[in-house]
Amino acid sequence: MLKRLTVHLNKVKKVRQDNKPVLVNTISVHDLRSESDIQSALTNIRKNHKIAKCTKPDHKIWKIGDEMWYTSNETL
Numbered sequence: 001m002l003k004r005l006t007v008h009l010n011k012v013k014k015v016r017q018d019n020k021p022v023l024v025n026t027i028s029v030h031d032l033r034s035e036s037d038i039q040s041a042l043t044n045i046r047k048n049h050k051i052a053k054c055t056k057p058d059h060k061i062w063k064i065g066d067e068m069w070y071t072s073n074e075t076l
Helices: 035-048
Strands: 003-008 015-017 020-022 026-032 069-073
Touching (some): 026 035
Antiparallel strands (some): 003 069, 015 020
C-alpha cells in the first residue's frame, strides 16, 4: 500500500501566481512505500523548510510542541 506524507510548514513567504499572492504552507510527498521512505522524505523537507509545531492545547491530532505532519493511504 502506498502512502502520502503531508507536512505543514512554518514561516512561509507568499509567492505570486497569476498576479495574486498565494501562501503555500503544506507539502505532500506521494508514493511512499515504507516507514524508511517516510523518514527520508521528512529529512529532506527539514533541510529546506521549517515544519510547523502545534500550539493548540485541544488539537485532535497533535499535542503541543509536536511537529505537524501525517501520513495517509494513497488513493488510486
